[in-house]
Amino acid sequence: MESVKYYRNSKSKTKDISLSIFLFLIGVTLTYLDNFVVGILISIIALIIIVRALLKLPSVTVNELGIVTKVNGIGLTKWDYIQGFEIKKLFNTTCIALIIKDQDKYINSKNKIIQKLIKSNLSKVGSPVIIPSQEFNKDLNIVIKEFENFLKNHKK
Secondary structure, eight states, rough: OOOOOEEOHHHHHHHHHHHHHHHHHHHHHHHHTHHHHHHHHHHHHHHHHHHHHOOOOOOOOSSSSSSEEEEEGGGGEOOOGGGEEEEETTTTEEEEEEEEESSHHHHHOOHHHHHHHHHHHHHHOSSSSEEEEGSSSSSSHHHHHHHHHHHHHHHH
């Protein structure tokens, strides 16, 4: 099966760019107000966010190995760990939660920083891996059907 790539929705990209421009202006202002190091760091972070928003890079990729996401630095979640998918609400957003078979084994397969992030996800929504709706340029129900097709093909 050929890989499927999903891109951040345009509304999220616009927010990212707006926030980055604001951060950049703060950084430039701090640089001129004798807080050079902090100003430069904030400006660099803002520029990185702007460049990432303008580049057409996928936020989620689904392939024969599993689901690759840049959210929280999770990276690849192999199909062997995935049991299913659910749509969950988290604060003001909707997300796809991956139902993980052996959560402890999955969590231990990640580095210490990522482990803390995914344990936070686990306590909030009951899954270590969540992908916010902003990471998709499609309806979440369609995305889940596409994920399920990949999962079925992997089980064969």
